[in-house]
Amino acid sequence: MTHKVEIKKNEKLTCDIAFFSNTNCNLDSGYHLENFKIAYKGFGKLNRNRNNAILVCHALSGDQFVAGKNPITNKDGWWARMVGPDKPIDTNKYFVICANVLGGCVGSTGPKEINAMTNSHFGTDFPSITIRDMVKVQKYLIDALNIEKIFAVVGGSMGAMQVLQWTIDYPDKLENAIHIAGALKHSAQNIAFHEVGRQAIMNDPAWNKGSYKDTETKPERGLAVARMIAHITYLSDDVMHRKFGRKLQSRDIISFGFDADFQIESYLRYQGKSFVERFDANSYLYLTRAMDYFDLTENFSKSVEFSSQHNKHINYLVISFTSDWLFPTKENKQIVNILNYNTRKVSFSEIETDKGHDSFLLDEPELDLTISGFLDSNFIRLQDK
Amino acid sequence: MTHKVEIKKNEKLTCDIAFFSNTNCNLDSGYHLENFKIAYKGFGKLNRNRNNAILVCHALSGDQFVAGKNPITNKDGWWARMVGPDKPIDTNKYFVICANVLGGCVGSTGPKEINAMTNSHFGTDFPSITIRDMVKVQKYLIDALNIEKIFAVVGGSMGAMQVLQWTIDYPDKLENAIHIAGALKHSAQNIAFHEVGRQAIMNDPAWNKGSYKDTETKPERGLAVARMIAHITYLSDDVMHRKFGRKLQSRDIISFGFDADFQIESYLRYQGKSFVERFDANSYLYLTRAMDYFDLTENFSKSVEFSSQHNKHINYLVISFTSDWLFPTKENKQIVNILNYNTRKVSFSEIETDKGHDSFLLDEPELDLTISGFLDSNFIRLQDK
Numbered sequence: 001m002t003h004k005v006e007i008k009k010n011e012k013l014t015c016d017i018a019f020f021s022n023t024n025c026n027l028d029s030g031y032h033l034e035n036f037k038i039a040y041k042g043f044g045k046l047n048r049n050r051n052n053a054i055l056v057c058h059a060l061s062g063d064q065f066v067a068g069k070n071p072i073t074n075k076d077g078w079w080a081r082m083v084g085p086d087k088p089i090d091t092n093k094y095f096v097i098c099a100n101v102l103g104g105c106v107g108s109t110g111p112k113e114i115n116a117m118t119n120s121h122f123g124t125d126f127p128s129i130t131i132r133d134m135v136k137v138q139k140y141l142i143d144a145l146n147i148e149k150i151f152a153v154v155g156g157s158m159g160a161m162q163v164l165q166w167t168i169d170y171p172d173k174l175e176n177a178i179h180i181a182g183a184l185k186h187s188a189q190n191i192a193f194h195e196v197g198r199q200a201i202m203n204d205p206a207w208n209k210g211s212y213k214d215t216e217t218k219p220e221r222g223l224a225v226a227r228m229i230a231h232i233t234y235l236s237d238d239v240m241h242r243k244f245g246r247k248l249q250s251r252d253i254i255s256f257g258f259d260a261d262f263q264i265e266s267y268l269r270y271q272g273k274s275f276v277e278r279f280d281a282n283s284y285l286y287l288t289r290a291m292d293y294f295d296l297t298e299n300f301s302k303s304v305e306f307s308s309q310h311n312k313h314i315n316y317l318v319i320s321f322t323s324d325w326l327f328p329t330k331e332n333k334q335i336v337n338i339l340n341y342n343t344r345k346v347s348f349s350e351i352e353t354d355k356g357h358d359s360f361l362l363d364e365p366e367l368d369l370t371i372s373g374f375l376d377s378n379f380i381r382l383q384d385k
Numbered sequence: 386m387t388h389k390v391e392i393k394k395n396e397k398l399t400c401d402i403a404f405f406s407n408t409n410c411n412l413d414s415g416y417h418l419e420n421f422k423i424a425y426k427g428f429g430k431l432n433r434n435r436n437n438a439i440l441v442c443h444a445l446s447g448d449q450f451v452a453g454k455n456p457i458t459n460k461d462g463w464w465a466r467m468v469g470p471d472k473p474i475d476t477n478k479y480f481v482i483c484a485n486v487l488g489g490c491v492g493s494t495g496p497k498e499i500n501a502m503t504n505s506h507f508g509t510d511f512p513s514i515t516i517r518d519m520v521k522v523q524k525y526l527i528d529a530l531n532i533e534k535i536f537a538v539v540g541g542s543m544g545a546m547q548v549l550q551w552t553i554d555y556p557d558k559l560e561n562a563i564h565i566a567g568a569l570k571h572s573a574q575n576i577a578f579h580e581v582g583r584q585a586i587m588n589d590p591a592w593n594k595g596s597y598k599d600t601e602t603k604p605e606r607g608l609a610v611a612r613m614i615a616h617i618t619y620l621s622d623d624v625m626h627r628k629f630g631r632k633l634q635s636r637d638i639i640s641f642g643f644d645a646d647f648q649i650e651s652y653l654r655y656q657g658k659s660f661v662e663r664f665d666a667n668s669y670l671y672l673t674r675a676m677d678y679f680d681l682t683e684n685f686s687k688s689v690e691f692s693s694q695h696n697k698h699i700n701y702l703v704i705s706f707t708s709d710w711l712f713p714t715k716e717n718k719q720i721v722n723i724l725n726y727n728t729r730k731v732s733f734s735e736i737e738t739d740k741g742h743d744s745f746l747l748d749e750p751e752l753d754l755t756i757s758g759f760l761d762s763n764f765i766r767l768q769d770k
Contacts, residue, residue, distance in 0.1 A: 028641075029641035124643070127641070128640075128641030128642060185631060186631075187625075187626065188622075188626050188647070188649045189622040189625050189626075191631070191647050191649055191650065192617045192649050192653055195613070195647075195649070195650045195654075196610060196613040196614050196617065196653065198643060199609070199610050199654070202643065203607070204588070221588035222588070225581060225588060225610065228584060229581050229614055232577045235574075237573075237710075240572075240574050240577065241572065241573050241574075246571075246573065246576070256413075256414035256415075256513030258509070258674065260580075262576050262677070264573045264580070265577075265580045268577055268580055268584075269584070272584070285643060289643065292646075293639055295631060325622075
C-alpha cells in the first residue's frame with residue numbers, strides 16, 4: 001500500500017483521528033475514496049504480543065464512544081456497561097478499539113464533512129456506502145495501528161453486519177467473531193421501516209435536498225420522526241406494555257387532545273428530540289441505506305464453504321434475543337446453520353428477554369456472561385498456544 | 386328525543402346525508418354536539434319485517450363506500466369483495482348500511498367540515514372524539530331510519546372497536562355482532578405507531594396547526610409518511626417477504642442512491658401518495674386518537690357480567706388472523722374468554738394466513754365462509770322464530 005496515514009488527537013472529541021491520503025480505496029459503488037479520516041477511540045492497552053485487540057463495531061446510532069464518557073452527550077458511552085475495566089469486555093485485559101463508521105457523523109468521513117474537491121459539505125454528494133465499505137476502512141485503521149491480528153470483532157445490529165463482513169473479507173485478520181442480533185440480509189420489513197424514516201427526513205423542507213449544512217436550518221423534525229419509528233422497532237410489544245402500558249403522562253384523565261397523553265408518547269417524543277441533538281440527518285440516510293443493501297445470502301455460505309483454510313480458524317459466537325422482531329432468532333440461526341453445515345466452530349445463544357432488539361445494549365446478565373465467557377476462554381487458549 | 390332529522394341525497398358523493406339538528410348529543414369529551422351530519426350509503430333493501438339490516442362499521446381509512454364504486458377514487462368500495470349481491474354479506478338478502486364515522490372526511494361531521502359557529506373549517510377546533518361517540522351518532526342514524534333492531538353489526542380493526550361498543554351501549558338494538566381483528570384496548574405499541582404518524586403530520590409545516598384548509602397547502606408529506614408507517618403494520622413480515630422480498634424495482638442492480646431501489650419502497654411510496662389524495666390529515670389525527678383512547682378492559686366485562694337480560698341474546702362471532710401483529714389473536718381471545726366465562730353465545734375463528742392485519746380486507750375464502758355461515762344460519766333462525 002502506498003497510502004499515507006497520519007494520526008492526530010482531537011481534543012474536542014477526546015479521541016484520535018486517522019487521516020488516510022493517497023489511497024486506493026474503491027467503494028462498492030465504484031467511487032474512489034482518495035482521502036478519508038476515521039475517528040476512533042482506544043480503551044485499555046495493546047499488550048506486548050499485540051494479540052489482545054478487540055474491535056467493537058457500532059450500530060446505526062452509535063459512535064466511537066463505546067465506553068467512558070461521550071463528550072457530545074456527556075452521558076456514558078453506548079456500551080459502557082459492557083466495555084471497561086472489570087466489565088464483561090474487560091479493558092484491564094483487552095485493548096478495545098471502536099471507530100466511527102464511514103458515513104457516520106462523529107469525526108469520520110461522512111456527508112456532514114467538508115468535501116475537499118468542492119470545499120463545501122458533502123451532503124448528498126457523498127458516495128453511497130455499504131457495510132463492506134465500512135469494514136474496508138476499518139481494515140485500513142487496524143493496519144495503521146500495526147495490529148496484525150485482531151483477537152475479536154464484536155457488534156450488534158448494524159455492528160453484527162460488519163462482524164460477518166469482516167469474517168468474509170479479512171478472515172486472516174481475526175481470531176474470534178461475536179455477532180449479536182443481526183442477519184444475513186436486511187429483510188423487506190426492515191427495509192420498509194428504514195424507507196419510511198428516510199421519507200420523513202427527505203420530506204422535511206429543512207432537509208433541502210441534503211444541503212442543509214450550508215443553510216441555518218436542519219431537518220430536525222423529519223429526523224425525530226425517523227428516530228421515533230426506529231425506536232418502536234427496537235423495543236418489543238411486551239416491554240412497552242410492561243414499561244408503559246396505557247399509563248398516562250402527568251395527568252389522571254385523558255386530555256381529549258393531541259398532547260402526549262400516554263407515557264409511551266412522551267417517551268418517544270423525548271427519544272426523537274434527543275437524537276436530533278447528536279445525529280446528522282444525511283448520515284442517517286446513508287447508514288440506513290447501507291443496512292438495506294446488506295445481503296450476504298450468497299457470499300457468506302460461499303465464503304464458509306470454499307475457503308478451506310481461510311476462515312476455518314475463526315471461533316464464532318452468535319447471539320439472538322427471544323423478543324427481537326427486527327432481527328429475530330430465526331434469521332440469526334441461518335448463520336449458525338451455515339456454519340454448522342460446514343463444521344465451523346460456532347456457539348449459539350438465544351437469550352430469553354422481553355426487551356426486544358435493544359436487549360444487546362441493556363442490562364442482560366446472561367448476555368454479559370456469554371460474551372465474557374466466550375472471550376476469556378478463547379483468550380486463555382490463545383496464550384497457551 | 387326532540388331532535389330533528391332531515392335526509393338528503395348527495396349527488397356528488399352518490400350517497401345520503403342525514404342532518405341532525407337541535408340534538409342533545411354529548412360527546413365523551415364533554416362537548417355538546419348541537420348539529421351534525423352523517424353521510425351513509427345503503428345497499429340492498431330493508432325487508433317488510435325490517436329485520437335484515439346489517440350495519441358495517443369501517444376502519445381508520447375506510448368510508449361509507451363499503452360496496453359498489455367509490456366515487457372519489459373510482460375504484461371498488463373497500464369491502465366490495467365481501468358485500469354485494471351474491472357476496473358473503475349478500476345484499477340480495479340483507480340491507481347493508483355503512484356510515485362515514487363522526488370525525489371522518491367523506492361527508493360526515495369532522496374537522497374538514499365547516500363549523501357553523503365560526504363559518505370556517507373546524508380544523509383542530511373540532512372536539513376530540515371516541516369510539517363511543519362514533520357509535521352514538523350511528524345509533525341516531527339507525528333510529529332515523531326507523532330500524533328498531535339491527536340484524537348484525539360487523540367491523541374489522543377500528544370497525545371491530547365500534548362493534549364491541551355497540552354491544553355495550555345499545556345491546557337491545559342488535560341481534561348479532563361480528564368482531565374482526567380488534568381488541569379490548571389499544572396496546573402501547575399501537576399507540577406508539579399512531580403517535581409517530583401524528584407527529585409526522587403535525588411536524589409538516591403545511592399542517593399549520595391544523596388550519597391548512599384556509600390556506601392553499603395541505604400536509605401531504607406528513608400524511609403520506611403516517612400512512613406508510615401504518616401500512617407496514619397492516620402487513621406481516623412474511624407477506625412482505627413473499628410479495629417483495631429484496632426484489633429490485635425496475636432495475637437489475639442497486640442504484641447506490643435514495644431512489645426506490647426495492648419494490649417494497651415504491652409500493653409504500655405509492656400507498657402514501659394515493660392516500661393523501663383521498664384522506665384528510667386532521668381526520669387522521671382525530672380517528673387515530675379515538676382508537677388510542679379505546680379501552681374496554683373494565684367496561685366490557687362489566688357489561689357482559691352484570692346485564693343479565695341486557696345483551697344475553699347477542700350472538701358474537703370473533704375472528705382473528707394468525708399473522709396479525711397489530712391486533713393479535715391473543716387480544717381477540719380475551720374478548721372470547723370474557724364471553725365464555727359469562728356463558729354468552731360466542732363463536733371464535735382464528736384464520737391461518739400470512740397476510741397480516743389487512744387480511745380482513747383481502748381474499749380469504751375462510752373468512753368469507755365464516756361470515757356468511759354465521760350470518761345466514763342466524764338469519765334462518767330469526768325467520769323461524
